[in-house]
Amino acid sequence: MxxxxxxxxxxxxxxxxxxxxxxxxxxxxxxxxxxxxxxxxxxxxxxxxxxxxxxxxxxxxxxxxxxxxxxxxxxxxxMGEFERDYAFGADAKAEPPKRDATFMGIRRADGRVATRNFIGILSSVNCSATVARAIADHFSRRSNPAALQDFAQVDGVVALTHGTGCGMDTEGLGMHILERTLAGYATHANFAAVLVVGLGCEANQINAWLAHSSLREGDTLRVFNIQDAGGTRRTVEKGIALVNAMLPQANRVQREPCGVSHITIGLQCGGSDGYSGISANPALGAAVDILVAHGGTAILSETPEIYGAEHLLTRRAVSREVGEKLVSRIKWWEHYTKINDGEMNNNPSPGNKAGGLTTILEKSLGAIAKGGTTNLQAVYEYAQPVAAHGFVYMDTPGYDPVSATGQVAGGANIICFTTGRGSAYGCAPSPSLKLATNTALWQRQQEDMDINCGEIVDGLASIREMGQRIFELVLATASGRATKSELHGYGQNEFVPWQVGAVM
Missing domain, CATH: 2.30.130.110 (Archaeosine Trna-guanine Transglycosylase; Chain: A, domain 4)
Known part of the structure; x- marks a missing residue:
């Protein structure tokens, strides 16, 4: 070589x-x-x-x-200014021939298919985060293995808490985003049931959230407030009792063959390096092309990290409307960064630069390779439900936990995360696969990585071969195989809804 x-x-x-x-x-x-x-x-x-x-x-x-x-x-x-030729739809092409494959999924009563089977504890506000975690901690297989010993089909009870929910405009964009995000998680197929705990006096009132999200309480969605329950201890006790009541039904599941059309992957890259756009990202893109041919869906995101390369996506849009929606989100970000005294080239990070990436233009061109080569079917705002099949885009920040949170809220039931520096990340309730861009990282941090795409750089595998291996690993993961991040216990601290607007 x-x-x-x-x-x-x-x-x-x-x-x-x-x-x-x-x-x-x-x-x-x-x-x-x-x-x-x-x-x-x-x-x-x-x-x-x-x-x-x-x-x-x-x-x-x-x-x-x-x-x-x-x-x-x-x-x-x-950096410097230059004109982009958006050429909406110029590179759109015929849909690939449909292919069939299955994985062992969990079919819910309403027809949705899950890759995992959790019970979730969501906090409506930061003030209820401690009790939400205490409820979930009671069911930890590490500290209290007896709590779930009779429920082998339940993957766990996880608390997903956050640092917002109050000190914000109740009618503003930030609240709308938070409500969408919580609704996406409360109805996610990978949750057999969800408990939402509030304080009682917060801006994000649970009853208002239920109404705005067209949700109602039932056997698989229970809500209550600390102030109504009588304080911290009683809230924790009530939460534990409610979860205990949910567990028998959650345990009555069996995996069965399901079509790949039920897989939705959130595409992420973090701790990128100069090899990201050469190995892991295009290999993941090759896997996305295979997934789309099987009827599956892939969500590309991180708008600040496609900046300067967005014209390559608009050319693949199935319509001018889809392409223009992506450009409008780029314009929004230019305005958003400007009013916050920032700039789009604030990315790459110091780690990205140490790995060889110089400008956001360079980073973006490598990042969009994750999206493969098929047509861009739709563009979504943060945490909106993804209804289209195929390759789609969701507007999110570039910060990985915030971006992936939006994708999971939109329906992603697996995350594929490329990294060249060695990002520490996992996701609940959707499993996260880590793809190393270079062999040195794989050898140094193999306990955290699921596949070594550095073989492409080493001349040991082609992009197409690695893409097929990634696709097969996605099927195995969707069928229940544990990822490295799941084995390490990642997932509960990586729930980070996008906080937009002034803290009041």
Whole structure:
């Protein structure tokens, strides 16, 4: 193998496969100094202000003269304005031939299919978070194994708490988002039943939330407040009693063959590096194409991390309306960051930059590879229910726990999470698969990673082969196979609804 990777003939840079020493031959030039793994090397002289291309797309502009063989990074590459050709629907294509496959899912009475079988304890407000956790802790298989010993078909009782629910406009955008998020979790197929605990005087009143969400109490959804129950101890006791009453019914499930059309994957990347857009992201995209061909759904998100690459998605939109909705969310983010004295290039993070990513343009071009190549069927706002099948988009922040929370609220029953730096993440009630972008990470943190996409960089597997392996792992996970993050107990602390607006 060559010591570098060229992604497109029109690129101005190549990517170091491993650490390059000064004097190493890189195509027709010589590396000037040390080039870290995953970082970029200029293959020609680039004048100040000239665009620099990777993936045959603009990733930034030369901040000063860059010599052939020089390391290209934050010291000599900067953001800049350029026109995007949205060309709505120009690259839309015929739907792929339909394929059939099954997994062992849990079919609910209303026809929805689950990949896990939890009981959930949701807090309406931060003030009820402690009692929600206390209720769930009583059923912990680690600290109190006897509590669930007769309920082998129940995956656990989990508390999903958050830091908001009050100090906010009861009619504002922040409240609407919180209500949507809680409703999505309260009705998620992976919950056999849900208990919602409030304080009683908060802005997010439970009765108002039920009405706004068209929800009603029943055997699988119970709600009450600390103030009505008589305080902390009585609330915890009442919550434990309610869960005990829910457990026998929740335990009466059996896995059965279900079509792949019932799988909805939330696509995430965190702790990205220079290999993300070369290995794990395009491999996940290949798996998404297979999933879509089987009738499944994949949700791409993280709007600040598609910025500058959104034109590649609008070209795949099934209609101009779908493409324009995505552009409108981009414009909203430009305004939102501006009024908060920020900018869209506030991303990448320090870890991303250490891994070789220089600008948000570069990061975005690699990030959208997770979405594969099929048509963009629909665009959703945060936590809206996803009704379309195929490849869709949901507007979320780039912060992984917030983004994935919105996807799960929308119906994602599995999360696929690529990482090059080694993100620590899991999700409840939807299992999360971790995809390593490079072999060094896999070897260092194998207990946290589910699959090594670094084999692509090493020349041991193709993107298509890795995509098939990811798809098969998704089916096994949807059928009940535990992920690494589930084995470590991740999931309850990663529920983070998007908090928008002033804290009052």
């Amino acid at each position: 060559t010591p570098f990777i060229r992604l497109h003939p029109g690129d101005d840079v190549v990517i170091a496969r491993g650490q390059l020493l000064g004097g190493t031959a890189v195509e027709n030039v010589t590396a000037r100094g040390l080039i870290p793994p995953g970082h970029k090397v200029a293959t020609r002289d680039i004048a100040p202000g000239e665009p620099v291309r990777r993936y045959n797309q603009i990733i930034g502009f030369a901040a000063r003269a860059i010599a052939a063989g020089e390391h290209v990074h934050t010291h000599n590459l900067a």
